[in-house]
Amino acid sequence: xxxxxxGGRRNSADLFDSTANVARNALFRDYVSCxxxxxxSMNFDLQEYVRExxxxxxxxxxxxxxxxxxxxxxxxAGLYGGTIDLENDLAGKVRDTRWGDFKxxxxxxxxxxxxxxxxxxxxxxxxxxxxxxxxxxxLGDTLGEVSAHIVPFExxxxxxxxxxxxxxxxxxxxxxxxGGLGTRGSLIYAFGLHINPEAASLSTESxxxxxxSFLLLEAWLREEHNVDFTRRLSGFIAPFSNDYRKLVLNAxxxxxxxxxxxxxxxxxxxxxxxxxxxxxxxxxDHATVExxxxxxxxxxxxxxxxxxxxxxxxxxxxxxxGVEWERWRIVETLAxxxxxxxxxxxxxxxxxxxxxxxESDWLDFIDRELPKSE
Numbered sequence: 001x002x003x004x005x006x007g008g009r010r011n012s013a014d015l016f017d018s019t020a021n022v023a024r025n026a027l028f029r030d031y032v033s034c035x036x037x038x039x040x041s042m043n044f045d046l047q048e049y050v051r052e053x054x055x056x057x058x059x060x061x062x063x064x065x066x067x068x069x070x071x072x073x074x075x076x077a078g079l080y081g082g083t084i085d086l087e088n089d090l091a092g093k094v095r096d097t098r099w100g101d102f103k104x105x106x107x108x109x110x111x112x113x114x115x116x117x118x119x120x121x122x123x124x125x126x127x128x129x130x131x132x133x134x135x136x137x138x139l140g141d142t143l144g145e146v147s148a149h150i151v152p153f154e155x156x157x158x159x160x161x162x163x164x165x166x167x168x169x170x171x172x173x174x175x176x177x178x179g180g181l182g183t184r185g186s187l188i189y190a191f192g193l194h195i196n197p198e199a200a201s202l203s204t205e206s207x208x209x210x211x212x213s214f215l216l217l218e219a220w221l222r223e224e225h226n227v228d229f230t231r232r233l234s235g236f237i238a239p240f241s242n243d244y245r246k247l248v249l250n251a252x253x254x255x256x257x258x259x260x261x262x263x264x265x266x267x268x269x270x271x272x273x274x275x276x277x278x279x280x281x282x283x284x285d286h287a288t289v290e291x292x293x294x295x296x297x298x299x300x301x302x303x304x305x306x307x308x309x310x311x312x313x314x315x316x317x318x319x320x321x322g323v324e325w326e327r328w329r330i331v332e333t334l335a336x337x338x339x340x341x342x343x344x345x346x347x348x349x350x351x352x353x354x355x356x357x358x359e360s361d362w363l364d365f366i367d368r369e370l371p372k373s374e
Contacts (some may be wrong), residue, residue, distance in 0.1 A: 055161040055162065055163065056161070056162050056197075056198050056200060057159035057160060057161055057162070057198045058159065058160065058162055058165070058195065058196060058197045058198060058304075058325065059156070059157055059158065059159045059160070059195075059196035059304065060157045060168065060193065060194065060195055060196070060321060061154060061155070061156050061157070061193070061194035061196070062154065062155045062157070062171075062172075062175070062193055062312055063107065063152035063153070063154050063182075063191035063192050063193070063194075063312050064152060064153055064154075064155075064175060064180045064181060064182055064191055064312055064314055065152055065153065065180070065181045065189065065191070066178075066179045066180050066181040067153070067175060067178045067179055067180045068089065068153070069086060069089060069090070069091075069092055069104045069105075069106070069153060070084075070086060070089070071178060072104060072153070072155060072175065072178075073086060073092060073094050073102075073104055075171065075174045075175070075178070076094045076097065076102050076155075076171065077094050077097075079170050079171060079174065080094075080097040080098050080099070080102075081096070081097050081098055082094040082095055082096050082097035082098075082101075082102070083095045083096055086104070089106075090105065090106040091104065091105045091106065092104050092105075097158070099157075099158045099159070099160045099164070100158030100159070101158055102155060102156065102157055102158060103154075103155070103156035104153070104154070104155055104156075105153070105154050105156075106152075106153055106154075107152050107153070107154045152189075152190075152191045155171075157171075159196070159198065159304075162325075165321060165322055165325055166322065168321055169320055169321060169322065172314070172319070172320065172321060175314055176314050176315075176317070180314045181314060181315060182311065182312035182313050182314035182315050182316075182319075189228075190228070190234040190236065191311070191312040192236070192237070192308060192309075192310060192311060192312055193310040193311065193312045193313075193321070193324055194306060194307065194308050194310075195305075195306075195307040195310065195324060195325065195328055196279075196302070196304040196305065196306055196307070197304055197305050197307065197328060197332070198303060198304050199280060199303050199304060199305060200332075202284060202303060204255070204256060204257045204260060206335070207257075207260065207277075207280065208248075208253075208255070208260060209335040209336075209338070209341060210305065210331065210332065210335045211248060211275070211277065212248055212249055212335070212341060212345060213331045213332070213334040213335035213341060213344075214274075214275050214331050215240055215244075215245050215248055215249060216249065216334070216341075216344045216345065216348055216366075217330065217331055217334065217366065218239060218240065218274060218275075218309075219239075219359055219362060219363060220362075220363055220366045220367075221274075221309055221327060221330075221331075222239070222274075222309065223363065224327055225309055225310050225311060225324075225327065226311070227309060227310075227311060228311050236272050236308070237272065237273070237274045237308050237309055238270075238272050238273060238274070239273075239274060240267070240268065240273060240274070240275075241267060242352065243267065244263075244267035244268065245348070245352075246349075246352075247263060247267070248263075249345045249348050249349065250345075250349070251342065251345060251346070257284060257285055258285065258288055260281075261281045261285060261288050261289060261292070262288070262292065264277060264281070265292040265293065269293070271297070271299070273308070274307075274308055274309045275305060275306070275307055275308070275309075276305075276306035276308055277305065277306070278293065278297075278299050278306070279299060279300055279301060279302045279304060279306050280302070280303060280304060280305060280306070282299045282300075282301040283301040283302055283303050286301055307328050310324040310327070330370070340369075343369075344369065347365060347369075348362070351365065
């Protein structure tokens with residue numbers, strides 16, 4: 001039986017040796033070396049996580065511009081096998097790859113939200129490109145023309161074993177070589193990389209721990225990812241409120257699943273958060289989520305977290321999926337350490353109870369405390 005079938009683990013060096021064509025190996029090794037030199041008590045090896053006697057999986061969603069769906073479908077089929085099935089130039093799939101189906105689509109929804117955000121922010125719309133000023137009309141009349149400039153294409157990858165992440169880097173390299181553009185490709189791009197890590201446990205206690213860990217690290221992660229200004233402005237990755245943090249980061253907060261979902265909805269009646277828990281909640285209790293958010297809210301139930309904070313950095317030759325994954329892993333590692341998590345929560349309560357405090361002070365605390373071992 002293969003190691004992956006029994007949930008064994010290989011270190012990152014073994015994975016690199018098996019994927020010699022992956023251009024990001026040197027960078028990832030440098031990143032791992034860097035965080036280890038800082039003394040982080042995190043495990044940065046790529047691992048195979050077992051849940052219900054099988055490897056743990058993760059999915060990615062890549063938003064980009066500059067390359068049409070057909071060329072991307074051909075890249076995917078060339079790398080991973082499968083059959084191309086494009087409905088039109090706006091949507092399709094590459095079916096039956098080694099991991100399952102890749103979904104390809106044109107996503108125009110962010111344009112409407114970005115235009116509204118710019119207007120609400122008081123920006124001088126006359127200074128923006130005509131195409132952006134007239135988004136509603138342009139979308140109706142010349143969607144293809146607009147999409148070539150500011151509408152993101154999206155590749156939704158099937159869930160893959162965590163140990164297979166290095167093999168996905170070939171897709172990133174190919175997109176870059178074909179002229180794919182990411183967040184930095186234009187001042188008006190708000191493209192992101194979404195990560196869908198399979199939950200290692202579906203218990204309410206585990207989900208709460210991951211949520212608490214993320215709320216503690218959210219501001220720090222925003223800096224680590226260097227989140228693009230346009231993406232912040234778009235409203236798609238709005239931060240959680242401090243009122244919600246005060247509730248969830250209280251050591252006395254011990255909700256059952258229904259209460260956790262209800263409280264989440266009370267403070268977050270939207271999916272536009274840096275960490276979207278609705279797919280996971282819907283997988284566990286679809287009726288409650290539908291009752292609170294309505295049937296019209298499009299939620300795909302799945303046993304995963306939906307991490308939406310990273311940029312899509314296709315224009316950066318050093319950017320990899322692996323580096324973004326490892327940043328998410330910091331959330332998981334803190335969640336897996338109850339003693340450290342409790343210490344961080346206590347520190348947060350103390351920090352924000354002071355009359356004079358700042359976010360930078362909290363970021364300094366995280367920088368000091370993350371490297372310390374238990």
